[in-house]
Amino acid sequence: xxxxxxIARLEKAETQRxxxxxxxxxxxxxxxxxxxxxxxxxxLIATLICSLSPMIIEGVFGLDANDTSIPDRFKLPGEDGFLxxxxxxxxxxxxxxxxxxxxxxxxxxxxxxxTVFIGIxxxxxxxxxxxxxxxxxxWGINTLSAIPPLxxxxxxxxxxxxxxxxxxxxxxxxxWVGTSRLVRGEVLSLKERDYVLAARALGASDFRILIFHIxxxxxxxxxxxxxxxxxxxxLIESGLSYLxxxxxxxxxxxxxMLTDSRSYFVTGVHLIFSPGILIMITVLCFYLVGDGLRDxxxxxxxxx
Numbered sequence: 001x002x003x004x005x006x007i008a009r010l011e012k013a014e015t016q017r018x019x020x021x022x023x024x025x026x027x028x029x030x031x032x033x034x035x036x037x038x039x040x041x042x043x044l045i046a047t048l049i050c051s052l053s054p055m056i057i058e059g060v061f062g063l064d065a066n067d068t069s070i071p072d073r074f075k076l077p078g079e080d081g082f083l084x085x086x087x088x089x090x091x092x093x094x095x096x097x098x099x100x101x102x103x104x105x106x107x108x109x110x111x112x113x114x115t116v117f118i119g120i121x122x123x124x125x126x127x128x129x130x131x132x133x134x135x136x137x138x139w140g141i142n143t144l145s146a147i148p149p150l151x152x153x154x155x156x157x158x159x160x161x162x163x164x165x166x167x168x169x170x171x172x173x174x175x176w177v178g179t180s181r182l183v184r185g186e187v188l189s190l191k192e193r194d195y196v197l198a199a200r201a202l203g204a205s206d207f208r209i210l211i212f213h214i215x216x217x218x219x220x221x222x223x224x225x226x227x228x229x230x231x232x233x234x235l236i237e238s239g240l241s242y243l244x245x246x247x248x249x250x251x252x253x254x255x256x257m258l259t260d261s262r263s264y265f266v267t268g269v270h271l272i273f274s275p276g277i278l279i280m281i282t283v284l285c286f287y288l289v290g291d292g293l294r295d296x297x298x299x300x301x302x303x304x
Contacts, residue, residue, distance in 0.1 A: 026220075026296040036292025039285040046282060047109075050101035057095060065095040066250045074268045085270045087260070097274055100252035103164055105282075107171070107237055107253075112230040114172035116222055119179025123218075124210050126180070127187025137180065144177050153236070157245035164247060167240075171233055179225055186218045220297035224290050231286030238279055254279050 030036055057063045069090030077085045077093075084093040126137040144152075156170040190196060191214065199209050238255035240246035247253050249260065254275040261271035 029296040033292050039288035042285045050098055053098045065099040077270055084274050087271055088264055096252040100254045100257050103253045108230040108233045111168045111171040111233050112226050115175040116179055116226045118176035120183055123180040123183025127184040128191055141177050162247055183218050190214050190217055224294045227286050227290035231283040234283055
């Protein structure tokens with residue numbers, strides 16, 4: 001009897017608990033996930049510091065990350081007031097990391113958002129309308145998938161000057177394939193669900209069905225994909241800099257700073273560690289956020 005009354009009380013408490021939406025449950029899960037919260041905090045702090053510090057440094061202190069001082073070449077961290085030392089031209093390594101982080105994070109954020117936007121749009125159209133539209137978009141997906149991405153990136157870098165804006169557009173134009181294929185597969189399943197058929201029977205337009213009925217159901221998957229893409233884009237930018245096809249000095253990025261430091265491994269070994277560690281930490285945090293979002297937005301977790 002005691003066991004039965006305890007079960008009855010638990011069932012009553014469960015029924016009296018106010019229901020929460022899927023997104024509120026996901027948000028509550030993330031708040032309990034300390035590792036994901038830590039990764040989000042690191043990315044937010046890094047973004048704020050790299051975004052605001054250069055403006056403060058220029059406006060208040062009148063310093064420039066590209067100011068050279070030959071007598072101050074290869075200063076070690078902490079020497080003569082240089083927090084992270086100086087490079088081969090006597091430039092402050094700490095200031096250049098702040099400026100470089102602004103460029104690298106801008107590429108990661110904007111290119112990932114633009115990539116996901118293109119992928120969602122084409123994936124929705126291909127999966128919902130099918131037929132010729134699906135054939136055309138699928139042909140584009142298969143064509144781009146058959147060509148090595150590095151080959152296309154090298155061609156684009158040779159044709160256009162690799163500035164920040166050009167690199168964002170090129171990376172987005174070549175990186176939407178995976179997102180589009182993923183969204184297309186989900187839409188092919190979702191468009192046959194009862195709620196979509198009911199909306200169509202009530203006279204809802206295709207635009208309304210896509211935006212209000214199908215898109216919310218693929219948005220959770222896309223959010224996870226976007227964090228992974230952002231981390232990959234930082235690595236791609238670093239790889240292009242290594243090949244000499246990335247953003248060119250004197251504009252600093254973490255990628256070209258790490259590449260330039262290869263030639264001074266003996267005389268300026270400290271130049272290697274700071275950009276390399278920042279790239280590693282940032283990419284790892286993006287992956288951790290994606291992993292946390294995947295767990296929080298997994299519908300099967302709420303069915304257990």
